Amino acid sequence: MSLLVVEDLHKRYGKEEVLRGVSFTLEPGETKVIIGPSGTGKSTLLRCINRLTEPDRGRIWLNGEEITSPRVNIYRIRAQIGFVFQDFNLFTHLTALDNVRLGLIRVKRMPKREATERALRELARVGLADKANAYPAQLSGGQQQRVSIARALAMDPKLILFDEPTSALDPELIGEVLEVMIELAKGGMTMLVVTHEMGFARSVADEIIFMEKGVIVEQGPPEAIFTRPKVPRTAEFLRKITEFYGEQG
Amino acid sequence: MELVFKWEWLPQLGRGLVLTVELTAACISMGAVLGLLLAIARLYARGPIYWLASAYVHFFRGTPLLVQLFMVHFGLAGWGISFTPLVSGIIAMGLNTAAYQAEYFRGAIQAVKRGQTMAALSLGMTWWQTIRYVILPQALRLVLPAWSNELVYMLKYTSIVYLIGLPDLMGVGRTIASTNFRFFEVYAVVALIYLALVLIITFGLRLVEARIKVPGLGAVRQ
Numbered sequence: 001m002s003l004l005v006v007e008d009l010h011k012r013y014g015k016e017e018v019l020r021g022v023s024f025t026l027e028p029g030e031t032k033v034i035i036g037p038s039g040t041g042k043s044t045l046l047r048c049i050n051r052l053t054e055p056d057r058g059r060i061w062l063n064g065e066e067i068t069s070p071r072v073n074i075y076r077i078r079a080q081i082g083f084v085f086q087d088f089n090l091f092t093h094l095t096a097l098d099n100v101r102l103g104l105i106r107v108k109r110m111p112k113r114e115a116t117e118r119a120l121r122e123l124a125r126v127g128l129a130d131k132a133n134a135y136p137a138q139l140s141g142g143q144q145q146r147v148s149i150a151r152a153l154a155m156d157p158k159l160i161l162f163d164e165p166t167s168a169l170d171p172e173l174i175g176e177v178l179e180v181m182i183e184l185a186k187g188g189m190t191m192l193v194v195t196h197e198m199g200f201a202r203s204v205a206d207e208i209i210f211m212e213k214g215v216i217v218e219q220g221p222p223e224a225i226f227t228r229p230k231v232p233r234t235a236e237f238l239r240k241i242t243e244f245y246g247e248q249g
Numbered sequence: 250m251e252l253v254f255k256w257e258w259l260p261q262l263g264r265g266l267v268l269t270v271e272l273t274a275a276c277i278s279m280g281a282v283l284g285l286l287l288a289i290a291r292l293y294a295r296g297p298i299y300w301l302a303s304a305y306v307h308f309f310r311g312t313p314l315l316v317q318l319f320m321v322h323f324g325l326a327g328w329g330i331s332f333t334p335l336v337s338g339i340i341a342m343g344l345n346t347a348a349y350q351a352e353y354f355r356g357a358i359q360a361v362k363r364g365q366t367m368a369a370l371s372l373g374m375t376w377w378q379t380i381r382y383v384i385l386p387q388a389l390r391l392v393l394p395a396w397s398n399e400l401v402y403m404l405k406y407t408s409i410v411y412l413i414g415l416p417d418l419m420g421v422g423r424t425i426a427s428t429n430f431r432f433f434e435v436y437a438v439v440a441l442i443y444l445a446l447v448l449i450i451t452f453g454l455r456l457v458e459a460r461i462k463v464p465g466l467g468a469v470r471q
């Protein structure tokens with residue numbers, strides 16, 4: 001059974017139809033990468049999946065449960081879906097440890113000691129055990145993003161959504177975040193990643209989705225998409241993005 | 250003209266001072282609770298609740314405090330609702346400062362970045378949890394300097410309650426002065442006591458500010 005099923009998703013902002021019928025599935029342990037030009041609706045799609053944005057039409061199932069149903073407890077669903085933002089969005093007033101711990105204590109109602117142990121384990125996993133007591137402003141962008149990944153991981157999510165997790169980072173800090181993500185993918189985490197990092201897409205993704213103007217133009221394994229795309233637009237986009245960012249970045 | 254000062258003024262003024270402090274504390278805390286609710290209503294509620302909260306804020310900010318005090322104390326009496334002067338003072342000034350504090354809170358809550366809310370919701374937190382554990386802790390740090398000013402204003406504004414017969418610091422000063430006619434000296438002592446209080450409050454709140462300060466979450470001094 002697919003872990004995530006997205007069926008015919010539509011979303012409009014005013015006159016602009018941002019999502020025009022998006023459908024795809026995600027298998028357990030799979031990493032899918034979404035690529036596509038700016039303003040295409042990639043972020044909107046991710047936000048619809050945990051209903052930070054309400055889709056206008058279409059349905060979504062997580063583990064067989066329809067999460068677009070009006071009867072579903074959306075807070076319980078969101079707690080099962082990790083979200084990693086482009087600009088980290090760490091809680092400014094909390095230390096790294098408290099950032100990771102907050103959801104455990106308040107949402108999962110975990111006893112404080114247990115939550116602390118768990119949070120410290122997750123910080124160690126992203127290589128930041130020694131930064132537990134640092135505030136976000138005292139961390140580099142790369143470190144902040146790793147804390148935000150630890151914050152998502154601590155909740156034991158079934159799936160993590162990444163929205164351009166390295167786009168706000170200085171080039172020399174991108175690697176440390178990608179490394180953590182590669183480890184996660186290898187470890188069997190289910191991930192849906194919007195990124196312009198073609199090197200990552202090529203080597204880590206099981207499948208690539210190319211989106212443009214609110215629809216999926218083409219999807220398939222990286223080999224197929226990168227070497228013999230079926231749709232001319234895909235080839236054109238890949239050429240542009242490789243020129244702009246380079247093969248690795 | 251020689252200046253006269255009598256030590257026996259001080260114990261009397263001291264009793265007035267206690268009342269002033271009590272009055273300030275009561276109305277500022279009432280105003281904080283009510284102001285926070287009003288701010289939340291104006292930011293997140295729709296329809297009648299939003300409308301009522303906005304009307305409230307505009308009314309109390311748009312009319313003189315003294316008029317509000319007289320309406321509560323003398324005006325409501327005409328409808329058979331009468332309070333002791335102390336209760337009237339607390340109600341009128343508490344309601345008034347609530348409107349001002351609501352605007353400070355609203356500004357501070359709006360200054361908390363939108364991404365913070367998104368992150369909290371994405372963890373599965375409810376709206377109330379998001380407000381309680383993410384937005385308010387940041388907003389309260391941001392609002393503290395402005396809020397300190399409001400506390401100082403309130404302390405000074407309480408001096409109008411002598412007009413409804415309360416023996417606060419100002420009221421006691423007036424009584425002493427009108428019996429010995431040493432207006433300048435008595436009011437100067439009263440002024441110095443207010444000044445000392447203001448300095449203590451300002452200094453105390455700076456200490457609090459420094460204590461709860463977090464790197465990267467700068468409060469804007471005005």
Ligand SMILES: Nc1ncnc2c1ncn2[C@@H]1O[C@H](COP(=O)(O)OP(=O)(O)OP(=O)(O)O)[C@@H](O)[C@H]1O
Pocket residue numbers: 013016018036037038039040041042043044045
């Ligand atoms: N909250 C919103 N209100 C109105 N319009 C919005 C909103 N969010 C997104 N849009 C519009 O929807 C379109 C798609 O935006 P979205 O952020 O999903 O694109 P994207 O593919 O993530 O682009 P980028 O690569 O720049 O992040 C854009 O034209 C954007 O202006």
Ligand SMILES: [Mg+2]
Pocket residue numbers: 042043044163164
């Ligand atoms: Mg985007």
